[in-house]
Amino acid sequence: MRQTPKLWEATYEAETSEDLAEAYRKWCALYDRDTVKVMGYVGPQTAAAMLDAYLDSKSCRVLDAGCGTGLVGEFLRSFGYNHIDAMDYSPDMLGEAEKKGVYNRLIQADMNDKLNIPDDCYDATICVGTFTYAHVGPHAFEELVRVTRPGGYICFTIRDGAYQDYNYREKMLDLEAEEQWELQELWEKDYLTNENVTAKFCTYKVLAG
Numbered sequence: 001m002r003q004t005p006k007l008w009e010a011t012y013e014a015e016t017s018e019d020l021a022e023a024y025r026k027w028c029a030l031y032d033r034d035t036v037k038v039m040g041y042v043g044p045q046t047a048a049a050m051l052d053a054y055l056d057s058k059s060c061r062v063l064d065a066g067c068g069t070g071l072v073g074e075f076l077r078s079f080g081y082n083h084i085d086a087m088d089y090s091p092d093m094l095g096e097a098e099k100k101g102v103y104n105r106l107i108q109a110d111m112n113d114k115l116n117i118p119d120d121c122y123d124a125t126i127c128v129g130t131f132t133y134a135h136v137g138p139h140a141f142e143e144l145v146r147v148t149r150p151g152g153y154i155c156f157t158i159r160d161g162a163y164q165d166y167n168y169r170e171k172m173l174d175l176e177a178e179e180q181w182e183l184q185e186l187w188e189k190d191y192l193t194n195e196n197v198t199a200k201f202c203t204y205k206v207l208a209g
């Protein structure tokens with residue numbers, strides 16, 4: 001049976017944000033190879049294609065939240081988007097993302113805190129691979145809604161297992177009940193194909209609140 005790479009495990013076992021940043025510091029250079037080639041990571045292209053179906057202009061302002069090394073940004077850029085900002089907690093992952101040359105702006109921020117980004121700043125927000133074990137909890141949806149303009153879209157993945165353990169669905173439903181956002185689609189899809197791991201792929205439309 002395939003062994004999960006150890007560097008990957010450390011990101012799931014982090015107990016503090018400092019531990020997590022250290023795990024990504026060690027992993028950043030090998031992240032693309034390990035995820036895409038070894039684990040069969042297909043989250044970025046699936047989510048980028050989902051979001052693309054909702055956006056009516058390639059000059060939309062898009063925030064890639066938890067951008068990592070920029071896999072999502074690369075797909076969005078290949079679809080023609082030319083205003084993509086990258087946000088991540090890890091300076092090392094942001095450094096890898098910068099090398100891809102697909103982002104307008106790089107923002108170092110902790111999604112578990114309030115973001116230093118004005119309200120309604122983006123036409124769309126995409127967040128792939130970041131709602132998972134030991135990373136970002138469901139309360140962060142509120143900030144993604146705040147920085148995305150009414151009528152804009154938020155597309156994100158939630159890893160299976162973490163989805164159940166961290167009660168993401170409860171927060172999603174609370175925000176639906178508060179008319180903060182409206183569900184467009186929610187699918188269970190392949191995520192890490194070589195590990196037989198799926199994720200929820202969700203798209204919401206932001207409401208005026």
Ligand SMILES: C[S@@+](CC[C@H](N)C(=O)[O-])C[C@H]1O[C@@H](n2cnc3c(N)ncnc32)[C@H](O)[C@@H]1O
Pocket residue numbers: 020024043044065066067068069070071072087088089090093109110111112127128129130134135136
């Ligand atoms: C599994 S990677 C996904 C990266 C990229 N979106 C992708 O699909 O390849 C998760 C990313 O979330 C970032 N992250 C974890 N916790 C975070 C937090 N609290 N705030 C912002 N980014 C965070 C990590 O630094 C890492 O780059």
